[in-house]
Amino acid sequence: MNKETARYIIIRFPNLLTADERMAIRNSMSLQKLGDKDRRSSPHAEFMWKRGLLTDNPVVLDLLKYGYDAFELRACERIMAECPEKVFFNYCPQCKRLARTPYARQCRYCGHDWHEIIAGKFMLYSSVSITRRGFFILGEITEGDARTGQFLDLTMLGLVRKPKINSIEYAIKDAAGQPTSYIGFGTDELDEEEMNYIREQGSFGTPLDILKER
Secondary structure (H helix, E strand, O other): OOHHHHHHHHHHOHHHOOHHHHHHHHHHHHHHHHOOOOOOOOHHHHHHHHOOOOOOOHHHHHHOOOOHHHHHHHHHHHHHHHOHHHOOOOEOOOOOOEOOOOOOOEOOOOOOEOHHHEEEEEEEEEEEEEOOOEEEEEEEEEEEOOOOOOEEOOHHHOOOOOOEOOEEEEOOEOOOOOEOOOEEEEEOOOOHHHHHHHHHHOOOOOOEEEEOOO
């Protein structure tokens, strides 16, 4: 794993870091800001200690004993060993280099644009499981359109998943059984943990991409 890939994982998937790893990052960033200042008694340092931005926890400091770059690489190697399915590497279809973010649609290296795979935008409001009919993601199409067989990109939501839209239903009832004006995208490609995650999110303020392909 190279430094660019490790930085992509650290920045874009911080939820996969352990509490000690997150503390190691905060500690390193705080020390960098302090520079040559007294790291114990200067006013700035005292503020950082009070805010929990610095630590003397030996477990955390041990993570950093070979330097910050080595720490990042080890943390990302752990993530890829334990839960590789939760990391989405967004490679440019043309030059195959890593895009800046998991949801970028234009390459920062060769300039290739793949926005044409976006069929529309979907605003998530809620979700519901319906007996014998499966799991539905509820909301409204704010741009473009959607068809069965397309895919809903959940990357912005924090899930590295692009489930297939198996069915589209209108005026579907919510989890309380009340009728809504929402559109429901039915899918059977999410596991129980992923469905629970979406339920816990409730509504989401940023539109999700509806994709023609994944």
